[in-house]
Amino acid sequence: MACRISELVIDCADPEALAVFWSEILGYVELGRDDDGSIEIGPAEAGFGGPQPTLILSPSSDPRRGKLPLHIDVSPTDRDHEAEWERLLALGARPADVGQSGAESWKVLADPEGNEFCLLHRRLPPLGSA
Known part of the structure; x- marks a missing residue:
């Protein structure tokens, strides 16, 4: 049996x-909130798991x-790389x-709190499509 990533936690x-x-x-x-103020977000149709x-x-x-030891990479699914950039x-990344x-085959951005993530050039099909 193997594991897979089910959640990523960002302080x-x-x-x-x-x-x-x-x-x-x-x-x-938004999927839920905990008493400690944590907010879980995920795909509406699948949620956790x-x-x-x-x-x-x-x-x-x-x-x-x-720069964190682990960071998020995202890939465009429904538009080209420049349009996604x-x-x-516009959403607040810089x-x-x-x-x-x-x-490089990616561009580096920071979210509103300064956490770095990469936008990859390679476009991926949306989940559920061939």
Whole structure:
């Protein structure tokens, strides 16, 4: 038997704002809230345990910012890379410089709290399509 990633937890100062930000990027919805202020978001049709991991935005008074040992990569599904780049910027992401040359197959951004993530150039089909 093997494991698969079911949740990714992000410590943050403002779970509310990051839940909105990441829900817009990923097409997720709010799945639940815990008494500690954590918000879980995920795919509306599958929720926890579906083919995509959910995200838990967990309140922290000392969240790490910038380059994390683990970061999120996203790929466009329904538009080209440049259109998705513009959409992410409009949602509040900002370009991040981690020393890239410009020849990479990704672009680095930071979410509203400064957590870095990458937008890959390769387009993926939406889940459920061939």
